[in-house]
Amino acid sequence: MTVTNPDNTVTMTLEVISADEETEGQYSCQEQGNDIVIGNLIVEIPPQLMLKKDGATLNESIDVVFTEEVQIQCVAAEGKPSVSLSWQVNGEEKTAGVSTDMSREDERIISSMINYIPNKDDETLSCITSGQEVIPSQQATVSINVMYAPSCSILVTNETSNQFRVICTCDANPAVSGYKILVNNSLYQEAEQVFLPSTDPAIVSCSASNEIGTGTSEEKNLEPFHVDQPPSTTRVALIVAIPAVFIVLVIVIVLYIVYKKARRAEKSKEDTNKSVQAAMNMLPPAEGDQSDYEVMKPIVRA
Known part of the structure; x- marks a missing residue:
């Protein structure tokens, strides 16, 4: 507070520590001989801000379903002076579906309700205060987990020369x-992908489910195709491989024939040696060996 007179200026300072509602009011000061100077002390109190759904306080995140309306309440309590409330989704102001209840303003409680329809790309929902001069805006924010049923499509690739690879791709x-x-409107297999022959025409589609629901892809026609010759890399491999296999086969046959001939010659030689030995064993001993022959005779007694 400043007291001014024609002769001089006097400054008087009153320091209020830990101001609260009890310290709010008018303060005056007076220098002797001068007029009284009055100042107003206004105390602002930040509100207690919270988000609720179905009466329960929301903490960090909330699960919502895509395109299904959900009602969220923002409550600002014990703020002074009273504040105004606004909503933001992904940092952008949201005004559609917003209503404000000030019936309990005398109790310093104000609430705002939003009827919110989630989009898939929504990430945050915030309630923001305004209207206080000293205290900056307060904000209560929850993360949004937007759940939705699968959205599916069919992906077809030519995996080999005689097969289609059919894949069910889904966002969920x-x-x-x-x-x-499904193949030709009948269940073919409960799987994310299958292989089908490329020689037969077919109509394929797929479906997928989660706890929110089931999504079905559009149908896709598979036109048969025939490959007259293998791809170039396969042709080269065959051109190299077939002569090589033939050469190896010829070598194996020649080696086998040589081996069989060698075995026959060896067996024939063994048989000849055995025949010669048998013939020699049947011949009488030579003259030089007669004594030995006689000794070998048996003794006959009268």
Whole structure:
């Protein structure tokens, strides 16, 4: 507070520590002989801000379903002076579906309700205060987990020269719990991908499910195709491999024939040696060996 007179200026300072509602009011000061100077002390109190759904306080995140309306309440309590409330989704102001209840303003409680329809790309929902001069805006924010049923499409590739690879690709939150692939409007297999012959025409589609629901892809026609010759790399491999296999086969046959001939010659030689030995054993001993022959005779007694 400043007291001014024609002769001089006097400054008087009153320091209020830990100001609260009890210290709020008018303060005056006076220098002797001068007029009284009055100042107003206004105390601002930040509100207690919270978000609620179905009466329960929300903490860090909330699960919502895509395109299904959800009602969220923002409550600002014990703020002074009273504040105004606004909403933001992904940092952008949201005014559609917002209503404010000030019926309990005398109790310093103000609430705002938003009827919110989530989009897939929504990430945050915030309630923001305004209207206090000294205290900056307060903000209560929750992360949004937008859940939705699978959105599916069919992907077809020519995996080999005689096969289609059919894949069911889906965008879903939470993750897909089961896939089905249909061929000609009949269940073919409960799988994310299958292989089909490329020689037969077919109509394929797929579906996938999670806890939110089931999504089905559009149908896709598979036109048969025939490959007259293998791809160039395969042709080169065959051109190199076939003569090599033939040469190896010829070498094996020649080696086998040589081996058989060698075995026959060896066996014939063994048989000849055995025949010669048998013939020699049947011949009488030579003259030089007669004594030995006689000694070998048996003794006959009268």
